[in-house]
Amino acid sequence: MRVFRNRRDAxxxxxxxxxPLRDDEPVVVGLPRGGVPVAAEVAAALDAPLDVIxxxxxxxxxxxxxxxxxxxxxxxxxxxxxxxxIAGVSPAEVDEVEDRERLEVExxxxxxxxxxxxxxxxxxxxxxxxxxLATGSTARAxxxxxxxxxxxxVVLAVPVAPADTVRALGAVADEVVxxxxxxxxxxxxxxxxxxxxxxxxxxxxxxxxxxEGEPRVREVTIPVGAVELSGExxxxxxxxxxxxxxxxxxxxxxxxxxxxxxxxxxxEGLATLLFDLxxxxxxxxxxxxxxxxxxxxRLVTVTEWLAAEDAIRRLPIGYFGASTGAAAALxxxxxxxxxxxxxxxRGGRPDLVGPRLAHVRAPTLLVVGGDDEVVLERNRAAAAxxxxxxxxxxxxxxxxxxxxxxxLEAAARLAADWFLDRL
Numbered sequence: 001m002r003v004f005r006n007r008r009d010a011x012x013x014x015x016x017x018x019x020p021l022r023d024d025e026p027v028v029v030g031l032p033r034g035g036v037p038v039a040a041e042v043a044a045a046l047d048a049p050l051d052v053i054x055x056x057x058x059x060x061x062x063x064x065x066x067x068x069x070x071x072x073x074x075x076x077x078x079x080x081x082x083x084x085x086i087a088g089v090s091p092a093e094v095d096e097v098e099d100r101e102r103l104e105v106e107x108x109x110x111x112x113x114x115x116x117x118x119x120x121x122x123x124x125x126x127x128x129x130x131x132x133l134a135t136g137s138t139a140r141a142x143x144x145x146x147x148x149x150x151x152x153x154v155v156l157a158v159p160v161a162p163a164d165t166v167r168a169l170g171a172v173a174d175e176v177v178x179x180x181x182x183x184x185x186x187x188x189x190x191x192x193x194x195x196x197x198x199x200x201x202x203x204x205x206x207x208x209x210x211x212e213g214e215p216r217v218r219e220v221t222i223p224v225g226a227v228e229l230s231g232e233x234x235x236x237x238x239x240x241x242x243x244x245x246x247x248x249x250x251x252x253x254x255x256x257x258x259x260x261x262x263x264x265x266x267x268e269g270l271a272t273l274l275f276d277l278x279x280x281x282x283x284x285x286x287x288x289x290x291x292x293x294x295x296x297x298r299l300v301t302v303t304e305w306l307a308a309e310d311a312i313r314r315l316p317i318g319y320f321g322a323s324t325g326a327a328a329a330l331x332x333x334x335x336x337x338x339x340x341x342x343x344x345x346r347g348g349r350p351d352l353v354g355p356r357l358a359h360v361r362a363p364t365l366l367v368v369g370g371d372d373e374v375v376l377e378r379n380r381a382a383a384a385x386x387x388x389x390x391x392x393x394x395x396x397x398x399x400x401x402x403x404x405x406x407x408l409e410a411a412a413r414l415a416a417d418w419f420l421d422r423l
Contacts, residue, residue: 002190002191002192002193003159003180003182003191003192004047004159004160004191004192004193004390005192005194005198005421006192006193006194006195007034007037007038007192007195007198008037008038008041008133008325008420009113010038010041010131010159010160010305011037011039011040011041011042011129011159012040012041012045012181013046013175013179014038014041014042014045014129014157014179014369015041015042015045015160016045017157017179018042018045018046018127018155018157018177019045019046019123021037021125021127021155022045022046022047022048023047023138024080024125024153025048025124025125026046026048026124026126026128026155027048027049027051027119027120027121027123027125027126027127027143028042028043028046028049028050028051028126028127029050029051029052029053029119029126029127029128029129029142029146030050030051030052030053030129030130030203031053031055031128031130031138031142032052032054032108032130032200032203032342033197033198033199033200033202033203034114034130034131034132034188034197034198035054035067035129035130035131035204036202036206036207037128037131037198037202037206038129038131038158038159038335039127039129040206040209040210040361042127042129042157043210044190044210044267046127047149048127049119050119050206050207050208050210050211050271051113051118051119052109052112052203052207053072053128053142053145053146054072054073054108054112055070055072055105055138055141055142055145055404056070056071056072056102056104056105056107056141057069057101057137057138057141057341058070058071058072058094058098058101058103058257059097059099060076060083060086060087060089061093061096061097063087066083066087067083067137067141067323068080068084068087068089068094068097069083069084069133069138070140070141070142070145071098071101071102071115072105072141072142072143072148072149073105073106073109073118074118074149076145076148076149077098077148077309078144078145078148083405086094088415096243097155101373101390111200111204111374112200112203112204112207113207114204114208115210115358116117116207118214121146121149121150121151122149122150122151123150123151123152124151124152125131125151125152125153125154125155125316125360125378126146126151126153126154126155126210127155127157127321128142128143128146128154128155128156128157128173128309129157129158129296130142131158131168131192132158132159132160132161132186132188132191133158133160133161133162133165133166133178133188133371133413134161134165134185134187134188135165136165136168136169138162139156139158139169140169141181142156143156143169143172143173143185144172147286151241153174153175153179154155154173154174155173155174155175155176155410156169156172156173156175156176156177157176157177157178158176158177158178158179159178159179159180159183160178160179160180160181160182160185160188160191161178161180161181162181162185163181165381166178166181175345175373177198185305189236191244197237199238205238205266208237208238209236209237209238209269210237210238211237212237212238214310215421216234216235217233217234218232218233218234218235219231219232219233220232220233220273220275220300220327222275222300222301222305223305224298224301226406227279227282227299228273228279228333229276229277229278229279229298229302230253230275230276231274231276231302231403232258232273232274232275233251233271233272233273233309233312234262234266234271234272234273234289234410235271235312236266236269236270236271237272237314239271239315240269240270240315240420240423241271241315241316241317241318241341241419241423242269242270242271242272242273242306242312242315242316242317242318242321243262243265243271243272243273243318243319243321243419243423244272244273244275244299244302244306244318244329245258245261245262245272245273245274245275245321245325246277246295246299246302246317246319246320246321246325246326246329247259247274247276247277247321247322247323247325248321248322248323248324248326248347248349248395249289249290249323249324249327250316251322251323251325253274253275253276255343257322257408258274258320258322259274260401260408260412261320261346261408261411261412261415262274262329263414264331264412264415264416265412265419268329268419270293270318270416270419270420270422270423271312271315273306275302277295277298277299277325277328278295284388289324290324290352292324292327292328292331292352292353293331294323295324295328295331296327296328296329296330296331296335297332299319299328299329299331299332300332300335300338303317303332303338303340304339307339315423316341316342316423317339317340317341317423318341318343318419318423319332319333319340319342319343319344319362319420320343320344320346320349320415321343321344321345321346321348322345322348323347323348323349323400324349324352325348326345326346326347326348326349326350327348327349327350327352329343329345330343330348330350330353330356330357330360331353331356332366333359333361333362333364334353334356334359334360338361340362340376341362341363341417341422341423342362342363342365342413342419342422342423343360343362343364343365344362344364344415344417344419345364345365345366345367346402346411346415347367347372347375347400347401347402348366348368348375348379349375349378350366350378350382350385351378351381351382353382355385357382357385357387358385358387358388359387360386360387360388361387361388361420362388363388363389363390363422364386364389364390364391365390365391365393365414365415365418366379366383366391366392366393367393367395367411367414367415368383368392368393368394368395368396368398369397369398369399369400369402369407370383370394370395370396370397370398371397371398371399372398372399375400376394379392390395393414394405395407395410395411396409398411
């Protein structure tokens with residue numbers, strides 16, 4: 001049975017367990033490469049600096065899988081004197097293995113970190129993170145290297161590992177946090193739905209994003225025909241995609257509901273564009289408010305504008321629409337060559353799109369309140385008309401505006417998961 005959707009999911013769940021460490025002001029270090037996406041989520045949740053801990057096992061020359069120690073940056077070397085003695089490895093042989101592995105440590109550190117200095121570990125609580133353990137040999141080396149760098153306390157944190165490996169590492173780390181210790185363990189990847197190999201470039205991107213700090217917030221003006229539309233573009237460090245918000249009638253880009261959802265998406269590493277599809281003068285005309293074709297065409301133009309913006313032009317695009325804004329999003333997504341990769345409709349009016357629904361190919365999530373009965377029936381009919389991937393999620397106890405306690409949070413979480421999985 002798979003336990004985690006992907007490394008980000010595993011990192012978020014691991015971060016929830018590690019919450020009490022936030023007061024220790026820890027440093028989070030990921031084991032390259034697969035441990036870094038997990039560590040990035042932990043570091044973000046703990047408001048901690050993120051770095052890599054680059055280590056290389058020193059294998060016995062005639063039996064490389066047997067570790068006799070490890071090397072890390074800054075000349076750190078940890079040796080298991082007992083293994084060296086039993087294996088009969090000479091000092092010259094140890095030096096030869098160390099020289100070879102140290103070159104690789106230095107190469108990887110330069111690649112991942114660039115010109116940034118390593119985050120200091122001396123006197124700190126250090127959380128060593130990997131995406132899972134099998135034998136635990138690399139994690140053991142990382143813990144020992146962190147101690148050699150002066151860490152005051154070392155916590156080893158992983159989503160999944162065999163129970164006997166966790167017990168063994170408990171003698172090395174001050175604390176081992178492991179979410180799952182399933183029976184029948186054969187490989188880390190068997191417990192992930194998506195265990196795609198993490199690239200060097202992804203490690204670099206995550207470290208760059210953590211180093212950059214706060215999201216970039218920019219007020220923008222977007223020319224659309226004869227008018228200009230105002231908006232706010234927020235780009236978190238290392239953004240993985242951008243979500244364009246299309247609000248409904250009677251709302252605006254300042255709507256606290258849409259801004260709340262946008263903040264949830266930003267926390268998950270997604271850029272957001274909140275903007276008004278109509279100018280203040282146009283909004284007083286009720287015909288324009290319900291002119292789905294006009295709104296949809298403007299959304300297409302805004303999407304083209306986004307695709308030309310240097311900061312985000314390479315990012316995949318999603319739409320989040322509410323009420324009539326959701327209709328505009330679906331209308332725009334039905335255009336030939338539409339750039340949108342995923343859509344979320346909250347309390348939307350897909351019935352206003354008519355037969356164009358059958359031309360929407362982007363994966364579409366319809367989120368409707370369980371007590372919003374008329375709109376719920378319209379969304380059920382729309383789901384039957386959608387030809388591409390789609391899902392209808394009903395939030396129990398919610399009415400049209402999702403004003404009931406916990407309902408907007410539930411809708412935002414559904415939206416975040418949908419976009420993260422598809423962007």
